[in-house]
Amino acid sequence: xxxxxxxxxxxxxxxxxxxxxxxxxxxxxxxxxxxxxxxxxxxxxxxxxxxxxxxxxxxxxxxxxxxxxxxxxxxxxxxxxxxxxxxxxxxxxxxxxxxxxxxxxxxxxxxxxxxx
Amino acid sequence: xxxxxxxxxxxxxxxxxxxxxxxxxxxxxxxxxxxxxxxxxxxxxxxxxxxxxxxxxxxxxxxxxxxxxxxxxxxxxxxxxxxxxxxxxxxxxxxxxxxxxxxxxxxxxxxxx
Numbered sequence: 054x055x056x057x058x059x060x061x062x063x064x065x066x067x068x069x070x071x072x073x074x075x076x077x078x079x080x081x082x083x084x085x086x087x088x089x090x091x092x093x094x095x096x097x098x099x100x101x102x103x104x105x106x107x108x109x110x111x112x113x114x115x116x117x118x119x120x121x122x123x124x125x126x127x128x129x130x131x132x133x134x135x136x137x138x139x140x141x142x143x144x145x146x147x148x149x150x151x152x153x154x155x156x157x158x159x160x161x162x163x164x165x166x167x168x169x
Numbered sequence: 170x171x172x173x174x175x176x177x178x179x180x181x182x183x184x185x186x187x188x189x190x191x192x193x194x195x196x197x198x199x200x201x202x203x204x205x206x207x208x209x210x211x212x213x214x215x216x217x218x219x220x221x222x223x224x225x226x227x228x229x230x231x232x233x234x235x236x237x238x239x240x241x242x243x244x245x246x247x248x249x250x251x252x253x254x255x256x257x258x259x260x261x262x263x264x265x266x267x268x269x270x271x272x273x274x275x276x277x278x279x280x281x282x
Contacts, residue, residue, distance in 0.1 A: 057212070086269060095173075095259050095272030096213070109269060144212055148267075158270065160205075160212035 055079040057161035059145050065167045071133035074164045078127070078147030084108075086158065087120055087130050090142040099143075102128065135168045142166075171196045173262050175273035182280055184252055190245040190276045192260030202243040203261040203270060204234055213259065219243060230254070255280045 058077040066072045078085050083104050088096035099118065101109040104125040113120065117136070122128040132139055142165050146158035176191040194200060201220050205213040217228025224236040234245045243260060257277055261270040 059212075084267065093275075095261075095274045097272070098269040101269050103267075142210075146213075158213075158215075160214070162212045163210075165210065 055159070057145055057147050057159050059143075059161035059164055061164055062162065063165045063167075065169060066135050068137055068168055069134040071131065072135050072166065073129055073131045074143050074145075074166075076128045076130070076145030076161060078145070079159055082147035082149055082159075083125070084148045085122060085128050086146045086148075087128070088144040088146065090144055090163070092141070096144055099130070132166075135166075137168050140166055140168045171200070171262050171264055171271045173260050173271055173273035175258075175260055175276050177276050178274070179277045179279065182250055182278070184280055184282050185249045187248050188246065188250050188254075188278065190258050190260075190278065192243045192245065192273060194241050194243065194260075194262045196241075196262060196264055198264050201263050201265075202234075202236060203263075204228065204232070204243070204245050205259045205261060205272075206230075207257040207259065207275075209256075216245070216258075250278070250280045252280050252282060254278060 060075050085102045087099040090096040099113045100120045102122045105122050120130045142163045144163045145161045148158045172195045174193045182188050203218045204216040207213045216232050217226050219226045219236045227233045232247050257275045259275050260273045263270050
């Protein structure tokens, strides 16, 4: 079964350092999402891509977060500088897009970030 | 704006007992509804979805959910739970194809023997 690959699985970083997460969606999936999940909460959308274009980044804290999907395939989410409140699980998901999205996303296993 | 309310943060049950996890949504238009399960330190796995048609939806692992438009609810049920069903369950909604899902805060299902 095809999977969404994310790396690293776990990351510990010091406050004010830069950190980056990588996501490789299922082949052929045009839409890619980054979600942040704080412990004990549901996932919240950070950014949505359609191919290489950003569709929705209204909830992305743009002073410190950036996301790119240069060739419309894999994607990188960066935080600089990291703050204690950024400690969370960062989930990547992909879907066919359009009507295909109705069949549900496929999520990766996530990156657990701890900022110390 | 859309929102999802999961009415119970924790649901403890004994093995082989039935369970219902409650979900209400708020939206002014037609919606698509989903239930996902998350095991510790894992991503989310789709259990079932409602897009249109029959209001009773069957999913994986013996779960089912019923869409009730008048009560804006999409409750998840299983007639007999197993220890292995212990996990976090999330209800989610989207208003149209291709838009991002809005998730509830989750319900922790704890099954004990």
